[in-house]
Amino acid sequence: MNLPGSFNNQIKQVMILVILILMVFLSVRELYVFFPGLLGALTLYIISRNSYLQLVYHRKWNKSGTALLYLLVYFLLLALLVWFTFVLVEKQVHPFLNDPVNTLNQVKEAIDKAQSKTGFSIISGDTLVSLQQRISGFLPSLVNDTANLITNLAILLFLLYYMLVDGKKIETYLSQILPLKHNNIDLLAAETKRLVKASALGIPLICIIQGVTATIGYFLFGLHNIVLWGFLTGVLAFFPVVGTMIVWVPLVVFMYASGDNWNATGLLLYSLIVTGNVDYLARISILKKLGQVHPVVTVLGVIVGLGLFGFIGLIFGPLLVNYIILLFRIYCNEFILEKK
Numbered sequence: 001m002n003l004p005g006s007f008n009n010q011i012k013q014v015m016i017l018v019i020l021i022l023m024v025f026l027s028v029r030e031l032y033v034f035f036p037g038l039l040g041a042l043t044l045y046i047i048s049r050n051s052y053l054q055l056v057y058h059r060k061w062n063k064s065g066t067a068l069l070y071l072l073v074y075f076l077l078l079a080l081l082v083w084f085t086f087v088l089v090e091k092q093v094h095p096f097l098n099d100p101v102n103t104l105n106q107v108k109e110a111i112d113k114a115q116s117k118t119g120f121s122i123i124s125g126d127t128l129v130s131l132q133q134r135i136s137g138f139l140p141s142l143v144n145d146t147a148n149l150i151t152n153l154a155i156l157l158f159l160l161y162y163m164l165v166d167g168k169k170i171e172t173y174l175s176q177i178l179p180l181k182h183n184n185i186d187l188l189a190a191e192t193k194r195l196v197k198a199s200a201l202g203i204p205l206i207c208i209i210q211g212v213t214a215t216i217g218y219f220l221f222g223l224h225n226i227v228l229w230g231f232l233t234g235v236l237a238f239f240p241v242v243g244t245m246i247v248w249v250p251l252v253v254f255m256y257a258s259g260d261n262w263n264a265t266g267l268l269l270y271s272l273i274v275t276g277n278v279d280y281l282a283r284i285s286i287l288k289k290l291g292q293v294h295p296v297v298t299v300l301g302v303i304v305g306l307g308l309f310g311f312i313g314l315i316f317g318p319l320l321v322n323y324i325i326l327l328f329r330i331y332c333n334e335f336i337l338e339k340k
Helices: 003-058 063-098 100-118 125-165 167-177 182-220 226-236 245-257 261-290 295-339
Strands: none
Touching (some): 003 125, 003 167, 003 182, 063 226, 167 182, 182 226, 182 245, 182 261, 182 295, 226 245
8 A cells, every 4th residue: 555655755766866966967067177176175184184173172273263274384385386396397498488499309309319329219200290289289278277277276275174164064964974884984984084195195205205316316427407307207206117217218318329328327227226116115115104005006096087187186096996996895895795
């Protein structure tokens, strides 16, 4: 006798879920461009959470004032990083912006010289022409990218403020609406904190160590603009093993091509023995302490994250790949192991 009513309730439930999923999809599609700001705010919240709660609940600091203090500190750190990057890169980019054709011709001559001396092809002329066309098409969009960056930064700070002030309420609400067992919710929260901290703190720290180590090598073997090359090496060290090679391998080739064989050999050995092993030792020590993140997961995560979220994907890409593994574990706990 209760079947019609039960059936009607199921229909209502399905209709509400369909409408809810549709609304979420439309919202995500329209807000996708602002996802880096959202993910950045979530990252900084997880990093700041324990110290913020310590100050607010144990030291009795004002919630809003403490949150604003955190925002000020993060803003100054981001501004300092942007300023340092601009000062470092501006001198190298300025000649290209003034005369891109002449700069590319100089690069082509240097590559041709290196190829003739080394006896193998590094890059073809067609590739250089294609690169020039891409750069010419990229420059006009730089203004739009800068505007998106500033907008995402504003969203990051805005969301982070309310995450800090209302963090406890948000966490309680999420634990109530997630359709999982309490132990799996705790597992999800713990793994999220562990992986975000490992990615947001561990990987940048490894990149700094790699950059400093490589800079020492560039200094020892007579390279110019060692700070710039060290900075680029540190940035590309996000990619395990092969990341630093993107910088030092071309440098070694050009040093050989210019006749500086002793320094080129020294930099080659230094990069293989010292820089490469520092990467390995730093990853197995720092990432093991902050949270086990396998290098394969890091590489796959970085590739996925860059495509989905841009630069912030360097942090959330590995987290996404780890989430696939974690959700599989939760699925087993919820359904498979329970049946056994």
